[in-house]
Amino acid sequence: MHNWLLPEYIEDLLPPVAWRLEYLRLSTLNMFRTHGYELVTPPMLEYLESLLTGTGSDLDTRTFKLVDQLSGRMMGLRADITPQVARIDAHLLNHQGVTRLCYAGVVVHTLPEGMNRSRELLQVGAELYGHSGYEADVEIQRLMLDALALAGVSDLYLDIGHVGVFGGLMAYGHVPAEKEAALFQALQAKDTPAIRDLTHGMDEATRAAFTALPTLYGGVEVLDEAFQILPSSLEITQALEQLRAIENELKGSAKINIDLAELRGYHYHSGVVFSAYAGTHTNVLAQGGRYDEVGKAFGRARPATGFSLDLREIATLFWRSPGSKGILAPYLKNAKLAQKIQQLRSSGEIVVVELAGHEADRSELNCDRILLDNKGEWEVAPLTK
Incomplete structure (x- = not known):
């Protein structure tokens, strides 16, 4: 062996991709900073009950x-x-007004989320706490699209939904709780x-609404x-009114x-x-949503919305x-040469000093210019050459 x-599904990142990743991490965080987001860095390890609080079983199986x-x-x-950022907002910062936080850190998954996807991700994201209006959702989605554009992603598609539609239908039709999971999977x-089978026996309005949901996909006319x-x-x-307001604000951005x-x-x-997609790429590039209840598990429920993306991918x-x-x-031991090298490096240039006896290895140094006396x-x- x-x-x-x-x-x-674990791999090394080699140059130049590793440098590209670090450049993007710094550039993205700096962009967040210019929008008023403050950086937090939670630990890689936490007690399990804190790490999984309020997140549901899907995160449990991935941990x-x-x-x-x-x-x-x-x-x-x-x-x-x-969830870690929500804990920080609830317990460590304890601000009463709007709080904007951002982060960048490694996360690991027990299984990959799709074909050819890594189990080690560099998760970068931003969260906005304290405002329940759709304006916060618009700000977060704009920030997400800006982050993708900064990374060189073009031809962006933004898919928007609202879990309140499904929840509202469940309540309207008095649908038994035991059918919720099956209907969720079918939708x-x-x-x-499968939706027709699961809604058999429900009133016609509820059944027609559930059956229509998968077809309600497209442009603003869907609303x-x-x-x-x-x-x-x-x-x-x-x-539906929130979705219309958000679409109206973001049209033209994607x-x-x-x-x-x-x-x-x-x-x-x-x-x-x-969720954000690009061109012919089938994988989700960034995703997020509103999660007002997650802080409740930490003793302080606050309006919250945010997004995350895997900058590594x-x-x-x-x-x-x-x-x-x-x-x-x-x-060479030459004062003028040393001064010139320092000037070039200070201006952002890469200067590689060639060690004696390695002139034949120049092609591996990624240089296209040389300093001459x-x-x-x-x-x-x-x-x-």
Whole structure:
């Protein structure tokens, strides 16, 4: 057995992708800072009950677990940073007004979330606490789209849904709780025959509404259809009005699709949910939503909305070649040469000092220019093969 083999769906990042990732991390966090978001860095490990509080069973199965040798209690390697940030907002900061927080850190999953996806992610995200209006959802979604654009992602698609539509239908039709999970799965799969079977015996209005949900996908015209097809309960009407307001604010920022059968994170989210895609890429690049109830488990429920993305995957998928290569410099004890090298490095240039005896290895140094002595002055010239 080779001792250099890594576990499945775990990989090294090599140059230049590793540098690209670090550049994106710093650039993204700096953009968040300019929008008033403050940086927090939660720990990789926490006691399991704190790590999974209020998140539902889906996160439980994705979390690596181990025993703390000091306390004997179960601990977990975080699979999501959002609950940790909610804990920080509830217990450590305890602000009364609007709080904007951001983060960037590694998370690990027990299983990959899709084909050819890593189990080790660099999760970057932003959370906004303290404002229940749709304006906070718009701010977060704009920030997400800006972060993707900063990473070089173009041809963006934004899918928006609202878990209040499903919840409102459940309440309107007095649907038994034992049918909730099955209906949830059928709607996520857009399995119309299964939806018909599960709604058999319900009143016609409820059954027609559940059956129509998978078809209510498309542009803003979907909302007009939904107002006509779905029952006019307060919860459903408010959800549709929020979606219309958000679409109106964000149109032009991305190609927006309304998906009323989108229930990702239903037991975790409490309102608008959204996902971002790009071009022909089938994987979700970024996602988020409103989760007003998550802080309740920490003793302080607050309106909350946020998003996260895996910057590691984005850096790999949307890698752009660096603008310039390095400058090769000879290894000499020369004051003017040392001063020139320092000036170039201070201006952001890469300067690689060539060690004696390795002239044949120049092709591996990623340099396209060289420092040459021109009558006592060191000048940058093209590096010829």
